[in-house]
Amino acid sequence: MAGGRVYRSNTSADAGSNNLSVLLQSQRVPSSSEPLDTLFIPGSSPSPFLGILSIFFFNFILILILCDLKNDGPVSGTRSMVSFEGADRRRSYFRTFDGEEKVEEDIEEYLHRSEKKRRLTVDQVQFLEKSFEAENKLEPDRKVQLAKDLGLQSRQVAIWFQNRRARWKTKQLEKDYDSLQASYNSLKADYDNLVKETDKLKEEVVQLTDKLLLEGKEKGESELPDAKTSSQELPSEAAEGEESKFVPVVKSDYTEGVHSSVLLEGAGSSYPLEPDQSDLSQDEEDNLSKGLLHLPSCVFPKLQDIDYSDPPAGSCNFGFPLDDHAFWSWAY
DNA sequence: TTGTGTTTTATTGCCTCC
DNA sequence: GGAGGCAATAAAACACAA
Numbered sequence: 138m139a140g141g142r143v144y145r146s147n148t149s150a151d152a153g154s155n156n157l158s159v160l161l162q163s164q165r166v167p168s169s170s171e172p173l174d175t176l177f178i179p180g181s182s183p184s185p186f187l188g189i190l191s192i193f194f195f196n197f198i199l200i201l202i203l204c205d206l207k208n209d210g211p212v213s214g215t216r217s218m219v220s221f222e223g224a225d226r227r228r229s230y231f232r233t234f235d236g237e238e239k240v241e242e243d244i245e246e247y248l249h250r251s252e253k254k255r256r257l258t259v260d261q262v263q264f265l266e267k268s269f270e271a272e273n274k275l276e277p278d279r280k281v282q283l284a285k286d287l288g289l290q291s292r293q294v295a296i297w298f299q300n301r302r303a304r305w306k307t308k309q310l311e312k313d314y315d316s317l318q319a320s321y322n323s324l325k326a327d328y329d330n331l332v333k334e335t336d337k338l339k340e341e342v343v344q345l346t347d348k349l350l351l352e353g354k355e356k357g358e359s360e361l362p363d364a365k366t367s368s369q370e371l372p373s374e375a376a377e378g379e380e381s382k383f384v385p386v387v388k389s390d391y392t393e394g395v396h397s398s399v400l401l402e403g404a405g406s407s408y409p410l411e412p413d414q415s416d417l418s419q420d421e422e423d424n425l426s427k428g429l430l431h432l433p434s435c436v437f438p439k440l441q442d443i444d445y446s447d448p449p450a451g452s453c454n455f456g457f458p459l460d461d462h463a464f465w466s467w468a469y
Numbered sequence: 470t471t472g473t474g475t476t477t478t479a480t481t482g483c484c485t486c487c
Numbered sequence: 488g489g490a491g492g493c494a495a496t497a498a499a500a501c502a503c504a505a
Contacts, residue, residue, distance in 0.1 A: 217483045254499045277490095296479060299492070304477095306493095 257297070261287045265294070269301050 257265070264287060268279075275283075275298045284291040 256500065257478065274492095295491085297477095300478070303493075389478085 174435055257287075257289070261289065265297055265301070269298065273298070273305065 265283070268283060272279075275295060280291050280294050280298075283289075285295045287294070
């Protein structure tokens with residue numbers, strides 16, 4: 138039984154005993170000091186004979202009623218399938234046997250109220266569980282046979298299987314949910330690791346670029362006089378490839394002593410070194426996909442090749458087009 | 470003993486299939 | 488149209504803590 142709770146089971150005698158002798162034994166026979174004393178005529182002295190007669194009379198009435206019920210089935214509820222087997226549940230109806238009026242109320246209640254539920258015995262449940270494990274659907278023949286074997290109504294067997302299928306489905310959904318949750322957690326961990334790795338690599342690229350720029354700057358200072366003549370050769374060099382669109386724009390912040398980064402001019406994204414691929418030809422995209430960032434020689438020209446006397450204008454710059462005048466101030 | 474939460478049994482209404 | 492399945496729900500039975 139699912140849930141782990143230990144429920145007190147009915148005994149098989151409770152479930153199976155349906156003879157009247159058991160029924161009579163199950164009824165409390167009140168002593169003369171108990172509420173049945175009220176059956177005596179008020180004011181008169183209690184007569185033992187009348188008391189015994191009264192008890193006999195009420196027991197007789199009850200027997201008649203119960204025999205009638207046993208033959209005809211439950212009075213209330215045309216669809217009620219609760220078995221009338223077992224004295225235990227009858228006992229519950231008569232346990233408050235505290236007077237004539239109460240007896241009549243109980244009988245009335247017994248006749249008209251909806252049936253109380255009766256739990257299946259451990260044996261019955263085990264039998265049904267085994268049957269369910271074998272096949273969780275119930276063919277009519279099997280249902281009838283099970284009902285016969287267990288002393289239940291076929292409707293009860295059908296209901297049990299229905300409820301059991303519902304429980305199984307709930308459990309299955311819980312299992313599926315747990316499985317999906319584990320799967321999601323695993324994927325998320327992978328994704329987080331990849332993001333970290335990507336960030337690390339990007340940071341590395343930025344650092345290397347900075348280093349390259351610094352080296353270039355130092356070289357440029359020492360070879361500045363030659364720069365103008367060299368820069369005149371740039372257009373022809375740049376014309377060799379279409380990749381000149383990838384013009385790095387150095388966001389220089391040397392004056393403040395903080396690090397610089399390289400942006401690609403025209404890139405929609407502000408991410409360093411991230412080109413707007415919508416502007417790329419297929420070959421360019423291929424080049425990009427081959428490496429982290431394939432920059433042509435014209436993109437990072439030697440600093441001595443740059444014409445420092447004439448700051449570049451326009452979108453197509455073959456030297457170091459800087460969107461920050463600081464660099465040019467520094468260069469001059 | 471009582472209140473509360475859980476499990477089990479049963480009902481109801483809707484849907485599908487034959 | 489009847490039988491059977493399912494989802495939603497009611498209600499009884501039960502366990503358990505306070």
